[in-house]
Amino acid sequence: MNPNHDAAAPPEAPGRTQILPALVLSMLAFSMVQTAVVPILPALAAAMRVSGGTVAWLMTANLLAAAVLTPLLGRFGDLYGRKPMLLVSLGGLVLGSVLAVTTESFAWLVVARVLQGAGGGVxxxxxxxxxxxxxxxxxxxxxxxxxxxxxxxxALGLVLTGLLMEQWSHKSVFWAGLLLSLVAIAWSWAGIPRDRTTDHAARVDALGALTLAGWLCALLLAVSKGNAWGWGSGRIVGLFAAAVVIAAVWVVVELRVRDPLVSIRMLVSPVVAITNLAGAVIGFGMYGCFMVISNFAQTPEEVAHYGFSADVLLAGVMLLPSAIGSMTAAPVGAKLIAARGPRIPLSLGGLLAGLAMGFLAVLNGHPVCLYLASGVFGFGVGLAYTAMPAAINSAVPVEQSGIANGMNAVFRTVGGAVGTAVLGATLASDTIEGLPLPTLDAYQEAFWITAIGCFVAAVAPLAIRIPVSPANPGNPAAQQSGPTEKTVA
Incomplete structure (x- = not known):
């Protein structure tokens, strides 16, 4: 089947005007809920009387659940209907938020974060x-x-957390996530029509799903806990070995079953593979940027002779320009994609993000430097995030859209986990004598590592040629006819 031969989308109708607002709100709800707990982890550890290493499971559990459930929900949407699976995804976000609001138990809070991970399918x-x-x-x-x-x-999740913690307790953060999730699921239920076509004839690839979940869990657990457990420890080495073995079994399974959960041939096609590589390094940069800038801003200047002694709110505000940058990048990226295809904004996004982090490695002595770098970085990441789905969609048929974009999201998540681990280890490896604070050199090294990762994302798209349809260059896969011979320069 020609991957650029989608089913015709129906003409715009009054009943479809709520689709895009509902989807944007749903994405906002998940991303805010996912990151909002990051600044309050120390407060949660104190409130629930657990160690710093234990409280980190609130992020690890969410990360694992999102990585596993995102491709599964995307594929089930391809098979059984996108709207029902979207409501399931948002339902997990709502149920997890309800549990987070009502529980006083750390174990149940971890379960709540697992349920919230279902929102990754959005x-x-x-x-x-x-x-x-x-x-x-x-x-x-x-x-x-x-x-x-x-x-x-x-970015807004970090700012909102700071605002709420100024006035109330950590419960207010979970309440905010619950209210936003409820609005998102109600709007999606009322504003998105049922799918017209689904592929009920395809079989559920249960073994493919289990092996995919297995190697993802082993890999992400090893990456997330490497700093805490020791990279050379038996547990970490065993997890990495298990990830390799189970991934090999998964590939064999997917190549042999009639209806694979994930088409390996689709994954290794040049456009999809390189876009996923770019997604991984952009994820590396984004999660790493948020962590490093926030920690840098909160460093007590009078003790370390760098940093800005910021509280949680101010540290979040310093990342607010990244949200504004991403918001600005969306229409710019759409216009670039419409004019030249997705390769240019994908490469340009990585370049701008890398320049922003390189700038911080050199100039970081004034808050204006952080605000400026944050804004440019957010604009670059926004361009890249806008371009990646367009590149993926140009190479896959509409019936594989959910799983293809779901796997791209998985690669971003894996990249983010690796980025957090690598940069965390970088900061921990060089500390001020007698203090549990990284040196300024350690932060500069972290900024440079992030910049290099983003530069990889800028160079990788140059290796692919994405077909452009003159009727709709921004989304050639949505056309009835195949692509022309023209390619993006």
Whole structure:
């Protein structure tokens, strides 16, 4: 089947005007809920009487659940309907938030974060909904808005947490996530029509799902806990070995079953593979940037002779320009994609993000430096996040849109986990004598590592050629006819 031969999207109708707002809000809800707990981990550790290493499971559990459930929900959406699976994804976000609000138990709070991880399915499902239900000319802009909402929500979540913690306890953060999730699921239920077509004939690849979940869990657990358990410890080495073995079994399974959960041939196609590589290093940069800038801003200047002695709120505000940058990048990226295809904004996004981090490695002595770098970095990440789904969609048929974009989200998550671990180890490896604070050199090294990762994301897209359709260059896969011979320069 020609991957650029989608089913015709219906013409715009009054009943479809709520699709995009509902999807953008859903993406905002998940990204805010996912990151909002980061600044309050120390407060949660104190309130629940657990150690710093133990409280980190609130992020690890969410990360694992999102990585496993995102591709599964994306694929089930391809098979059984995008709207039902979107509601399931948001339902997990709502249930997890309800549990987080009501429980006083740390163990149940971990369960709540696992349930919230189901919200990761929003991104691939939202892209599939737009490809199937919006007119082709509106798809690139819609994907740009939803993709940008991920970066915007992450940054706003940090700011919102700071504001709420100034007035109330950590419970207020969970209440905010619950209210936003309820609005998102209600809007999606009322504003998104049912899918017209689904592939009920395809079989559920249960073994593929289990092996995918197995190697992802082993890999992400090893990466997330490497600093705490020791990279050379038996547990970490065993987890990495298990990830390799189970991944090999997964590949064999997917190559042999009639209806694979993930098409390996799709994954290794040049456009998809290189876009996923770019997604991994952009994820590395984004999560690493948020962690390093926040920690740097909160460093007590009078003790370390660098940093700005910021509280949680001010540290979040310093990342607010990244949200504004991502918001600004969405329409710019959509126009670039419409004019030249997704390769240029994907490469330009990585370049700008890398320059922002390189700038911070050299100039970081004034808060203005952080505000400026944060804004440029957010704009670059927004461009890249806008372009990645367009690149993926140009190479896969609409019936594989959910799983293809779901796997791209997985690669971003893996990249983010690696980035957090690598940069955390970098900061911990060089501390001020007698103090548990990284040196300024350690922070500069972390900034440079992040910059190099983003530069890789800028160079990688140059190796691919993405076909551009003259009727709808921003989303060639949404066309009835195949692509022309013209390619992006």
């Amino acid at each position: 991104l691939p499902l939202a892209i599939s909904v737009m490809r199937g239900q919006l007119p082709p000319q509106r798809v690139p802009g819609g994907i740009a808005a939803v993709s940008a909402a991920m970066g915007i929500g992450s």
